[in-house]
Amino acid sequence: MSVRVRFAPSPTGFLHIGGLRTALYNYLFARHNDGAFVLRIEDTDQSRYVEGAEQDIIDSLEWAGMEIDEGPGKGGEHGPYRQSERKDIYHKYAKQLIEQGQAYYAFDTVEEIDEMRERLKASGNPSPKYDAITRQSMKNSLTLPQDEVEKRLENGDEYVVRLKVPRKETIRFEDEIRGHVSFDTEGLDDQVLLKSDGMPTYHLANVVDDHTMEITHVIRGEEWLSSTPKHMLLYDAFGWEAPKMAHLPLIMSPSGGKLSKRKAESEGIPVNTKDYISGNYEPDALVNFLAYLGWSPGDDSEIHTMEELCGLFTLDRVSKGGAVFNFKKLMWYNENYIREHSVEELKPRVEALFLGKGFDIPSDEFLTTVIELLHERVSKVDEFVSMGAFFFEAPEAYDENALKKWKDDSPQLVLSYKAKIEQLSDEDFEAATLKDKLKETIEEHEVGFGKLMMPLRIAVSGQGFGPDLFPALELIGKEEVLKRIDTALERL
Secondary structure (H helix, E strand, O other): OOOOEEOOOOOOOOEHHHHHHHHHHHHHHHHOOOOOEEEOOOOOOOOOOOOOOHHHHHHHHHHOOOOOOOOOEEEEOOOOOOOOHHHHHHHHHHHHHHOOOEEEOOOOOOHHHHHHHHHHHHHHOOOOOOOOHHHOOOOOOOOOOHHHHHHHHHHHOOOEEEOOOOOOEEEEEOOOOEEEEEEHHHHOOEEEEEEEOOOOOOHHHHHHHHHOOOOOEEEEHHHHHHHHHHHHHHHHHHOOOOOEEEEEEEEEEOOOOOOOOOHHHOOOOEOOOHHHHHOOOOOHHHHHHHHHHOOOOOOOOOOOOOOHHHOOOOOOOOOOOOOOOOOOHHHHHHHHHHHHOOOOOOOOOHHHHHHHOOOOOOOOOHHHHHHHHHHOOOOOHHHHHHHHHHOOOOOOOOOOOOHOOOOOOHHHHHHHHHHOOOOOOOOOHHHHHHHHHHHHHHHHHHOOOOOOOOHHHHHHHHOOOOOHHHHHHHHOOOEEEEEHHHHHHHHH
């Protein structure tokens, strides 16, 4: 059978960066093996459904360059691809398990289950469960007469369907990343398969869908490892061959522990994929970074196209241990991809950003020069605007950290430089001449280059950093530069 993998997110929120990595590993594995990449929306928990979340998932995958082969909006032979549209399928298989004696109806109320647990806790059981022992004293189709069970079902009494988990068995399986894994059924409860609202739980829907969609490899996060024994019991109950399992390492916070939403926000790390889209990150950079967040090709290479990653990716090179989300490394990737884009490639995006901020662009040549001056200095495309706004308008404020470089002698030095450049004609107001005039000024005053360079930059741009100053002065023009110097001397 050819390789078939699935990415199966729940639309209970916008796609987390960890979810995007899971999708990526599935996608790379599918493409490496000439297989199929399936998108399945696991929306059985309707109470937590978030409007727009499904479209966010689809948009995020498309933005990252992961084309699905089957799924909502795409179609395929194994649909529907939303679990909320597969309810009849789950009921059919739940009924099959009941008829086989491997599942049962349970009519207990929440209060009755709570009472059972409290009773067992009081008798010294620290973690009571609805299991092979306690089920014998509860209201279910294993303890109630058959006619009463049928009567309850006919009357529409509320019930759940539970899996009949065997006692004192060991469940073993091979994980493609972690190797041999085993669990004792002693720690499992009789897992609910169908809820009282008629919707399946994650466990039943997951197993039925993976089987009926002919999934060959389940590649998912480490947090689902503890659910796998329940799934293996279900595969065994149905008499189905389980797909190969691969549980990915956790994404860790730089400060330690799992990268939760709270931790990510406190450390300035965007949490959801949409934040990277709206934040103008390069999709290729994020994909490259995520690929290496728990995997490596086994050499010193770090930059790869999606096509190259597909050719390189194998599960045996995925690490078992958690991978730390190094935000500086992500920005390094982003800078690299910005550098690889030509000025002409960047121009439409940068132009749209400047126009979106209300700036008027004097000419195409002007914009080209701005991009050329900033190209090697920005980490993200939107930094062309934040770093280059001074090309279009005079600064309204001055960076506080930069002002530490504005010293008592700064006004005198800036005035002296101004006197030299205001004598220049418009034609002579060009970078090389402007630099020469600065050299003349510092030699006359017997000071270092930075003593004038930094105050001049502050006066013209409001910043303590930026592109090569002299080409920037040339682009802004003589009249505007002199005006900005006068304003700075008056304010500072």
